[in-house]
């Protein structure tokens with residue numbers, strides 16, 4: 001018998017035919033399984049692994065699923081965290097996605113067998129929840145909604161907006177740059193801190209395509225400031241035939257008692273805006289989407305514009321959006337409404353459980369935030385489990401990744417952004433890190 005490990009390397013086809021690996025190839029695809037097989041063969045060749053262990057090692061090295069995106073526990077206290085995929089979807093939305101994922105009646109009327117209007121269910125649900133809107137369309141995200149509006153109403157014309165609303169939303173996404181990229185000319189009015197109705201009125205002329213109001217979601221201007229509320233602007237534009245478009249960003253359907261400064265779709269339309277734009281995956285708590293609601297004639301113009309075809313959403317987004325609107329309260333709304341006493345109770349229970357296992361954990365009060373560019377000045381009272389700072393990295397890199405908030409010399413696991421049903425997973429992840437250390 002040869003002692004040269006290279007001659008004992010199991011053959012690729014033999015490993016791929018091993019029943020457990022063959023089953024994995026059915027589920028994950030042959031190429032992921034083959035990659036794992038090639039890696040363990042190399043380990044055998046290098047003498048790091050016995051040939052008899054190759055199949056087990058390949059199986060252990062397989063990814064859990066064919067996508068590299070992993071579920072992450074969001075313990076940052078930022079409810080809508082853009083880097084963590086913004087709003088977690090409700091169980092109803094996840095179920096709707098699964099049902100629509102195959103072939104589905106997204107554009108077919110099963111009664112007549114003829115082509116039907118695309119996304120009718122989601123649009124109908126939006127109109128029920130926002131009665132001030134006559135019509136609605138759904139596009140890829142709020143940036144797409146802005147691009148569509150700027151193209152359809154502003155191309156070759158002027159878009160009037162306040163200088164203080166030429167904002168950067170995050171990660172280099174600047175609204176004025178997006179608008180200008182569509183070929184619309186921007187007409188800035190007012191100063192950084194102040195704008196009046198007359199500033200807007202003086203800017204109007206034959207080539208005005210629309211007046212745009214952008215909610216400066218992620219910052220506030222304080223002191224000697226003045227902006228023109230939607231209802232005043234609507235009054236000033238009455239009779240001018242220039243549409244007033246309001247980008248409210250966060251996607252609240254109606255006023256929220258806990259977020260008094262956050263504009264909402266219903267009130268903004270009722271206040272006189274002709275169109276409102278918002279994201280689907282911020283405070284609405286649904287899938288990534290851009291919502292456009294308002295006057296039927298304007299919505300129809302957007303729908304008929306060729307660019308709409310490039311920006312429309314797929315069947316799974318429509319399914320998730322409708323289920324978010326019609327189904328039970330989505331996780332973001334639950335997290336926003338969570339009672340701080342309940343959060344403190346969860347933090348104490350978790351900290352006690354961890355301390356019993358020898359982990360230096362402590363329940364503390366904390367401050368959560370809406371995030372996603374919403375209500376920047378509105379901290380939400382919350383509770384967290386405080387751990388030594390050194391926990392942050394291994395928690396993030398663990399088999400069930402947890403992202404916390406590093407504050408001074410501690411890692412805080414804020415419970416407002418963690419669904420209560422995930423507390424056990426959170427405890428297990430911390431215990432797993434502690435176990436690896438001892």
Ligand SMILES: *Cc1c(COP(=O)(O)O)cnc(C)c1O
Nearest residue numbers: 141142143215217248249279373
């Ligand atoms: C977040 C936000 C956007 C961008 O929305 P996306 O859905 O991420 O494209 C645009 N405008 C405002 C006011 C926002 O808050």
